[in-house]
Amino acid sequence: MLHLSDQKHTQPHILERYSAVRNLGNRSHYKVLNRIILALFIIGIIVLFLPWTQNISGSGAVTALKPNQRPQTINTVIAGKIEKWYVQEGDLVKKGDTIIFLSEVKEEYFDPNLLQNTKNQVDAKKMALGAYGDKVKALNSQITALERERSLKHQQAENKIKQSFLKIKSDSMDFEAVKTQVKIAATQSERSIQLQKEGLKPLTDVEEKRLKLQDAQAKLITQENKLLTSRNELINAKLEFDRLSAEYEEKISKSSSDKYTAMSSQFDAEAQLSKLENQYANYSIRNGMYYITAPQDGYVNRALQSGLGETVKEGVPIVSIMPAVYELAVETYVSPIDLTLLKKGEKIRVWFDGWPTIVFSGWPDMSYGTFGGRIVAIENFISPNGKYRVLIAPDKDEDPWPKQLSMGSGAETIALLETVPIWFEIWRTLNGFPPNYYQSEKPVTAKK
Structure with missing residues (x-):
């Protein structure tokens, strides 16, 4: 320190000159206070080691x-107009109790007979679907009958072809026999002419043999015509077989086309029926949404919408409910x-x-x-x-x-x-x- 001041610090023994200071150490309660402070200090030390x-x-x-089980709000599923309240705040409601009734606000649902009309459309479409099914069954039966008839006609045409073939074979054999007769008649006629030249046969015998030859030649021509006719009948029989096949193929194809057209209409009717049934189910469910009910037992805490005739949108909270349990x-x-x-x-x-x-x-x-x-x-x-x-x-x-x-x-x-x-x-x-x-x-x- 600089010790700039000439004054010296007060020494402790100077204070002892005063009696008040000398009496401080003689008072007993200061000794008690010191002991208390010491005890508190020891207790504080001990407390520091206590568990915490x-x-x-x-x-x-x-x-x-x-x-x-937590408080919940009940929302509207469809847009509507508030028509009637069935509860008030503080009421105890059971599951399924009606809280509020809404009326319709969308024009496509204004028809009071909308559900019944849709049901009639569903029934009509079911009848149309049944008619298409019956038509398909009838066409299947028709196709089966045509296939059976075609089989019989084919058998008949095949039999005719076999008959024509056998007739050709028979006529061929007759033709060969007549040809042989012509050869024999020609040989006999030449022999008679030779013998008549030699004077061994009369002229009448030659003329008779010549007549037989001409008759055999005429039979040959007739039998050749019959053979050609039989061959022509065979060709006609084959042509008839092909014509029957084409005719019945055309009939069966037409019936099959009508069948597939009916099946297409049937499938389309099934799609329309499913759509109508879905629409009918939606209308039925929507009719049940006009009445908003309690989802569980509970107390009505607060009405979040108020009044009558007020229009609310879809998903708007209507009322708050506290579960009872x-x-x-x-x-x-x-x-x-x-x-x-x-x-x-x-x-x-x-x-x-x-x-x-x-x-x-x-x-x-x-x-x-x-x-x-x-x-x-x-x-x-x-x-x-x-x-x-x-x-x-x-x-x-x-x-x-x-x-x-x-x-x-x-x-x-x-x-x-x-x-x-x-x-x-x-x-x-x-x-x-x-x-x-x-x-x-x-x-x-x-x-x-």
């Missing part, structure tokens, strides 16, 4: 465990840094808003008014509030949750982790470290 349960805190609300659960939100420390099935301590509670987060056994729970689901995507959602169900091994809890009431949660000394927890908190990752001890298997 690390935990993850979260806040949320009471909800239902199953999705179908539900299982309580708590949805809480934890920070992303704590998400990896939670596992499905872990125990959670829960306390509810409005319920008398004394909570010691580090000493759960000393807490009062908390209830046990277990993690049943952990959301894998972050929520809009920047935290992860965790669903907690009541722990069956502990006391049941209060029946007076209402859906949506606030809740606080504590997830219990590893037990550490208090000094470690203070040190961890001051340094901003996360809690220790707790893992249940498992038997370690010896490696081979």
Whole structure:
């Protein structure tokens, strides 16, 4: 120091000149205070080594465990106009009870006999489909009859061809026989002429032999004509066989064409019938959508649409319903840094808003008014509030949750982790470290 000032520091023995200062050390309660401070210091040191349960805190609300037990809104399926209300807010409704009645607002559904008219169209198309089926059956029968007739005609033509062939063979044999007779008659005529020249035969015998020769030649010509006629009949029979084949092929082809035309009409009628039946089913279902009913037992919370004659569109919410039977659960939100420390099935301590509670987060056994729970689901995507959602169900091994809890009431949660000394927890908190990752001890298997 520079010691710029000439004044010296006050020495301690200077204060002892005053009686007030000398009496301070003689008072007994200051000695007690010193002992108390020393005891508190020792107790503080001991407290630092007491066990502390690390935990993850979260806040949320009471909800239902199953999705179908949570509050829901009932929406309109079709556009319509509100005609009548059957309930009011706070009413208990059973499954299937009518809530509201809507009337039609689209012009294509204004016809009051629309369903019956569509049903008549379906019946008419069924009759047309049956008529096409009968026509196909009749054409099948006609084709079968033509094929049978063609077979018989073919047999008849084949028989005629065989007859013509046999007749040709018979006429050929007769023709050959007549040719032989002509040769014999010619030989006899030449012999008679030679003998008549020699004077051994009279002229009358020669003329007789010449007459026989001419008669044989005439028979030869006649028999040749018969043979040619038989051959011509064979050709005609073959031509008739081919003509019958072509004729019946044409008839069968025409019947088959008519059959396929009828089948095409039948398939088209089936498509139109399916379309009409689909349309009829849609109209029937739409008629049932004019009355909006309760999907399950519950209480009418709030009417989201009001008045009469008001037009609503498809998918517009009409009323909100709270299910009458539900299982309580708590949805809480934890920070992303704590998400990896939670596992499905872990125990959670829960306390509810409005319920008398004394909570010691580090000493759960000393807490009062908390209830046990277990993690049943952990959301894998972050929520809009920047935290992860965790669903907690009541722990069956502990006391049941209060029946007076209402859906949506606030809740606080504590997830219990590893037990550490208090000094470690203070040190961890001051340094901003996360809690220790707790893992249940498992038997370690010896490696081979």
